[in-house]
Amino acid sequence: MSQALEFTLQARCGETLARTGVLHLKHGTVHTPVFMPVGTHGSVKTMAPRELEELGAEIILGNTYHLYLRPGHTLIDSLGGLNRFMSWDRPILTDSGGFQVFSLGDLCTVHEDGVRFASHIDGSRHDFTPALSMEIQMALGSDIAMIFDECLEYPATREVTRRSMERSITWAERSKAAHGKADQALFGIVQGGFEADLRARSAAAMRHIGFDGYAIGGLSVGEGKDLMYRVLDDTVPHLPEDAPRYLMGVGLPIDLVEAVARGIDMFDCVMPTRHARTGYLFTGWGRINIKNARFRDDADPIDPACACYTCQNFSRAYLRHLFISGEILGHHLNTIHNLHHYLSLMAAIRRAIGEGRFGAFHREAAHQYHEETCHA
Amino acid sequence: MSQALEFTLQARCGETLARTGVLHLKHGTVHTPVFMPVGTHGSVKTMAPRELEELGAEIILGNTYHLYLRPGHTLIDSLGGLNRFMSWDRPILTDSGGFQVFSLGDLCTVHEDGVRFASHIDGSRHDFTPALSMEIQMALGSDIAMIFDECLEYPATREVTRRSMERSITWAERSKAAHGKADQALFGIVQGGFEADLRARSAAAMRHIGFDGYAIGGLSVGEGKDLMYRVLDDTVPHLPEDAPRYLMGVGLPIDLVEAVARGIDMFDCVMPTRHARTGYLFTGWGRINIKNARFRDDADPIDPACACYTCQNFSRAYLRHLFISGEILGHHLNTIHNLHHYLSLMAAIRRAIGEGRFGAFHREAAHQYHEETCHA
Numbered sequence: 073m074s075q076a077l078e079f080t081l082q083a084r085c086g087e088t089l090a091r092t093g094v095l096h097l098k099h100g101t102v103h104t105p106v107f108m109p110v111g112t113h114g115s116v117k118t119m120a121p122r123e124l125e126e127l128g129a130e131i132i133l134g135n136t137y138h139l140y141l142r143p144g145h146t147l148i149d150s151l152g153g154l155n156r157f158m159s160w161d162r163p164i165l166t167d168s169g170g171f172q173v174f175s176l177g178d179l180c181t182v183h184e185d186g187v188r189f190a191s192h193i194d195g196s197r198h199d200f201t202p203a204l205s206m207e208i209q210m211a212l213g214s215d216i217a218m219i220f221d222e223c224l225e226y227p228a229t230r231e232v233t234r235r236s237m238e239r240s241i242t243w244a245e246r247s248k249a250a251h252g253k254a255d256q257a258l259f260g261i262v263q264g265g266f267e268a269d270l271r272a273r274s275a276a277a278m279r280h281i282g283f284d285g286y287a288i289g290g291l292s293v294g295e296g297k298d299l300m301y302r303v304l305d306d307t308v309p310h311l312p313e314d315a316p317r318y319l320m321g322v323g324l325p326i327d328l329v330e331a332v333a334r335g336i337d338m339f340d341c342v343m344p345t346r347h348a349r350t351g352y353l354f355t356g357w358g359r360i361n362i363k364n365a366r367f368r369d370d371a372d373p374i375d376p377a378c379a380c381y382t383c384q385n386f387s388r389a390y391l392r393h394l395f396i397s398g399e400i401l402g403h404h405l406n407t408i409h410n411l412h413h414y415l416s417l418m419a420a421i422r423r424a425i426g427e428g429r430f431g432a433f434h435r436e437a438a439h440q441y442h443e444e445t446c447h448a
Numbered sequence: 449m450s451q452a453l454e455f456t457l458q459a460r461c462g463e464t465l466a467r468t469g470v471l472h473l474k475h476g477t478v479h480t481p482v483f484m485p486v487g488t489h490g491s492v493k494t495m496a497p498r499e500l501e502e503l504g505a506e507i508i509l510g511n512t513y514h515l516y517l518r519p520g521h522t523l524i525d526s527l528g529g530l531n532r533f534m535s536w537d538r539p540i541l542t543d544s545g546g547f548q549v550f551s552l553g554d555l556c557t558v559h560e561d562g563v564r565f566a567s568h569i570d571g572s573r574h575d576f577t578p579a580l581s582m583e584i585q586m587a588l589g590s591d592i593a594m595i596f597d598e599c600l601e602y603p604a605t606r607e608v609t610r611r612s613m614e615r616s617i618t619w620a621e622r623s624k625a626a627h628g629k630a631d632q633a634l635f636g637i638v639q640g641g642f643e644a645d646l647r648a649r650s651a652a653a654m655r656h657i658g659f660d661g662y663a664i665g666g667l668s669v670g671e672g673k674d675l676m677y678r679v680l681d682d683t684v685p686h687l688p689e690d691a692p693r694y695l696m697g698v699g700l701p702i703d704l705v706e707a708v709a710r711g712i713d714m715f716d717c718v719m720p721t722r723h724a725r726t727g728y729l730f731t732g733w734g735r736i737n738i739k740n741a742r743f744r745d746d747a748d749p750i751d752p753a754c755a756c757y758t759c760q761n762f763s764r765a766y767l768r769h770l771f772i773s774g775e776i777l778g779h780h781l782n783t784i785h786n787l788h789h790y791l792s793l794m795a796a797i798r799r800a801i802g803e804g805r806f807g808a809f810h811r812e813a814a815h816q817y818h819e820e821t822c823h824a
Contacts, residue, residue, distance in 0.1 A: 113773040114766070120777065121761070143744070143769045151747055151765055159761040368519070371527055385497070385535040389527055390490070393519045397489040400776050401496065 077216070077257035077284040079316050087431030089308060089335030092422050095131075095316055097163040097215035098255045099155060102130040104316060104337040105425075107328065107418045108165060109411055110345060112138050114148075114158045117345050118404040119411070121160045127380075127408070128415050131163040131215070133340045136208050137172035141191050141198075145211040153213030165340070166214035168205045168247075168261075171289075171321070174223040182222060184239075202246035209256070216257045218287065219247035224265065226293035233265035241277040248281055257284035259318060265290060266299055268306040275310035285316040288336075292322045300327070304334040311335075325354065325417050326441040332421055333434045344414045348406035351395050354413040358444040360388075362406065367392045380412035381405075453592070453633035453660040455692050463807030465684060465711030468798050471507075471692055473539040473591035474631045475531060478506040480692060480713040481801075483704065483794045484541060485787055486721060488514050490524075490534045493721050494780040495787070497536045503756075503784070504791050507539040507591070509716045512584050513548030517567050517574075521587040529589030541716070542590035544581045544623075544637075547665075547697070550599040558598060560615075578622035585632070592633045594663065595623035600641065602669035609641035617653040624657055633660035635694060641666060642675055644682040651686035661692040664712075668698045676703070680710040687711075701730065701793050702817040708797055709810045720790045724782035727771050730789040734820040736764075738782065743768045756788035757781075 078096040085091065095102040109116045109124065112135045116124055124132065134154055139145060148157045154164055170187075174180060177189025177198075186201030205220035221240040224233060240263045251258050260278035264270030278286055288307055291300045304319070311317055318338035319331050328339055344354065351362040355375040360367075362374070373383035374391065382391070382405040394402030424433035454472040461467065471478040485492045485500065488511045492500055500508065510530055515521060524533045530540055546563075550556060553565025553574075562577030581596035597616040600609060616639045627634050636654035640646030654662055664683055667676045680695070687693050694714035695707050704715055720730065727738040731751040736743075738750070749759035750767065758767070758781040770778030800809035 113770070113775055115770060115775050115777040118776045118780070120757070120780070122757070142773060143765070147745055147765070150745060151763065157763070157766055157769075159766070369523055369526060381496070381498070387527065387533070389519070389523070390533055390535070393533075394489070394491060397518060399489055399491050400494045400779060401491040403776060404494070404780070405496065 076253075076255050077316075079285070079314065081314065083426045083428070085333075085425050085430040086428070088333035088434055090332045090421075090425050090430045090434070091335065091337070092425045093316065093337060095337075097131070097257065099161060099163040099215050100130070102163055103422060105328075105332045105418055105421055106130060106338050107414045108133045108338065108340040109414075110135070110340055110342045111158070111160075111164075112342075113142070114139060114154065116407075116411075117349065118400070118407045121158065123408065124160070124411075125162070127411050128419065129162070129411070131165060132160065134164050134166045134212060134214060135172060136166050136169035136205060136212065137176065137200075139212060140169060140208050141193055145208040149211035149213070153211075155213065163215040164212075165216040165338075166209045166212055166218065167320075168218040168220040169200055169208065170205070170221050171223050173200050174225075186220070186243075187222075202243045203250040206247055206250040210251070210253045214256060216259055216285070217251065217253075218259050219244045219261055219283075221261045221263060221289060224263075224290060226295060228265060230265075230267055230270075233263075233267060234270055237263045237265070237270050237274050241274065241281075244278060244281055248283070259283050259285040259287050259316075261287040261289040261320070262307055262311070263290050264307075266295065266303055268303075271303060271307040272310050275307060279310075279312060283315070285318060285338075286311045287318040287320050289320050291319065292327075292341075297327065297330075301330055301334065304331055304336065308335040325414065326437060328414075328417060329421065329434055329437040332425075333430070344410035345407055348410040349403045351406065353406060354410050357440075362388060362391050362395055364392075374409055375413075378409065378412065379416070380409050382409040382412075452629075452631050453692075455661070455690065457690065459802045459804070461709075461801050461806040462804070464709035464810055466708045466797075466801050466806045466810070467711065467713070468801045469692065469713060471713075473507070473633065475537060475539040475591050476506070478539055479798060481704075481708045481794055481797055482506060482714050483790045484509045484714065484716040485790075486511070486716055486718045487534070487536075487540075488718075489518070490515060490530065492783075492787075493725065494776070494783045497534065499784065500536070500787075501538070503787050504795065505538070505787070507541060508536065510540050510542045510588060510590060511548060512542050512545035512581060512588065513552065513576075515588060516545060516584050517569055521584040525587035525589070529587075531589065539591040540588075541592040541714075542585045542588050542594065543696075544594040544596040545576055545584065546581070546597050547599050549576050550601075562596070562619075563598075578619045579626040582623055582626040586627070586629045590632060592635055592661070593627065593629075594635050595620045595637055595659075597637045597639060597665060600639075600666060602671060604641060606641075606643055606646075609639075609643060610646055613639045613641070613646050613650050617650065617657075620654060620657055624659070635659050635661040635663050635692075637663040637665040637696070638683055638687070639666050640683075642671060642679055644679075647679060647683040648686050651683060655686075655688060659691070661694060661714075662687045663694040663696050665696050667695065668703075668717075673703065673706070677706055677710065680707055680712065684711040701790065702813060704790075704793060705797065705810055705813040708801075709806070720786035721783055724786040725779045727782065729782060730786050733816075738764060738767050738771055740768075750785050751789075754785065754788065755792070756785050758785040758788075
């Protein structure tokens with residue numbers, strides 16, 4: 073453990089690998105298992121910082137790729153760092169930019185030292201390397217930085233997966249060597265696709281290099297739930313018990329419950345915020361599409377059991393009207409609801425673990441999800 | 449006075465026609481002079497009701513034309529009225545739809561009984577009449593309804609202006625006859641273009657019909673400030689002293705001060721909200737354009753003297769970044785600032801009148817505006 077991060081395990085579930093913990097970071101304390109709302113361009117879309125705090129968000133994610141391109145990390149640095157820039161005084165985790173370089177950059181070419189790509193904004197040419205990713209993340213001043221790794225397209229052959237995983241280990245070493253910020257934690261990322269032995273090899277290499285926490289990358293790429301859960305089963309036992317484990321880019325509420333049961337502590341996903349802006353809203357019985365004509369005169373809230381500001385004040389009919397009229401307020405109220413759904417799920421998970429009933433909670437969630445999908 | 453509205457004058461300025469008052473309406477109390485934020489589609493764009501309350505908005509405006517077309521007044525009625533639909537429990541004034549019929553409706557033709565037009569949304573054909581406008585506004589359940597009048601294009605000849613003004617008197621009579629909601633106030637609208645005698649004739653006719661309040665329409669159509677102020681000078685003396693006076697669709701901050709000095713009590717304008725979404729922000733020394741490159745690394749708030757949430761937390765550099773990145777949060781934070789600027793100006797005006805120093809306040813505002821425009 074560095075001085076940038078202190079992780080204390082608290083309760084454990086007797087039936088699963090679920091655990092609660094407290095993560096102390098530069099900007100404050102985070103209770104795990106935790107969901108991190110995604111703030112791509114220096115804002116969690118439509119949400120003012122005070123609203124995120126009201127929802128109980130303890131840590132958010134910032135995107136290195138986007139902030140590097142616009143407004144630029146040196147500008148943010150000169151204005152006092154990302155926290156001050158966006159007026160968020162709780163912890164931030166920044167990704168390495170790797171995923172966006174591969175998925176958003178045009179004409180992207182991978183070489184031994186990094187990735188060349190053209191900006192999706194103006195076509196300008198850039199060369200991302202582990203050292204540059206560290207330089208950007210240190211300038212942003214996040215609480216947790218991520219190593220720069222290679223992101224593979226799915227599906228990939230075993231041999232391609234193996235070579236990429238080995239390259240990510242090299243880049244992890246270079247990331248750690250280039251990182252020099254005492255108050256910023258650094259997480260490794262385990263790759264290896266859907267091959268148990270490659271995951272084990274990557275995890276061992278990451279532990280050998282030594283990080284403040286360990287992420288699992290390369291999942292939620294279209295592989296299906298069973299395969300994702302199997303990779304978690306295969307990988308988590310190779311990660312240290314006393315460090316936080318972060319499953320990147322996942323997922324649906326059921327995925328969070330299943331991953332917590334497999335020992336994961338941290339999550340991020342654009343799903344609640346992105347779905348909000350396309351009218352997909354989470355409820356206790358699955359997702360609804362607020363655009364649907366059957367909500368035209370529906371006086372009920374999105375979810376009558378929900379305690380969020382949106383559900384306490386607005387009907388489905390009103391939210392449908394806002395959506396169809398293209399009113400920004402609709403995106404905002406939907407985002408409040410979806411983030412509340414995710415953050416209150418995580419709070420319920422933490423309570424269940426703390427009170428020794430997560431096994432039952434997990435079984436019930438799996439059963440309910442099964443019912444949902446059978447009746448969808 | 450009907451049971452729907454009670455207006456009590458409080459303080460008067462010794463040097464101008466400015467006055468403060470208290471307006472009691474179905475949904476609560478409004479302190480005048482007052483600015484009403486505009487909520488076109490059943491939301492003041494980007495603003496949740498609790499945020500409007502935080503800014504001190506005591507009454508907002510709803511657009512009859514837009515709500516009639518989408519989602520429809522009968523739907524809103526069946527859901528308990530516009531207040532409940534949008535979860536706003538303070539007063540609402542609805543316009544008559546007239547202005548939008550003329551400015552937004554396609555293929556608009558005026559006939560003796562009303563206006564035929566095609567919806568700007570789907571091209572469907574509609575026929576607005578005084579009776580229909582009353583029916584819609586009663587269904588919406590606003591605190592204050594407006595008569596349906598004819599809106600002229602600017603410029604118009606004296607004869608066209610006169611005929612239109614006479615037709616608006618006929619429609620005012622029909623509006624009053626069709627209006628039958630005891631807890632909803634009804635305001636007349638004085639027309640007559642830029643002809644003092646036509647304004648006097650219209651005002652006398654409106655008084656003769658008898659309304660809870662009197663609006664001045666047909667201004668801020670491109671005529672220039674001096675002409676607008678002259679029409680106010682010509683018109684206000686013909687309005688009853690003890691009823692609220694409402695200047696429709698005006699204007700810039702300086703216009704509000706000048707109109708208050710001429711005896712106006714109520715205002716609405718899309719300028720603060722619309723400007724916010726195009727990056728124009730009001731300050732104590734005029735408007736700034738947040739898109740401007742000189743704000744790229746500017747750590748100051750929009751207006752260092754401003755107490756709004758946006759200015760207390762965010763830099764010009766951040767707001768410029770949000771705007772350029774197309775982030776919805778930028779529109780929202782800009783809207784908070786601009787509405788705060790307008791609403792706190794009105795509060796300052798009320799204090800100045802109440803403390804017997806509005807004469808000086810008015811002279812200083814006029815001087816400052818003169819300086820701004822000379823140095824712009």
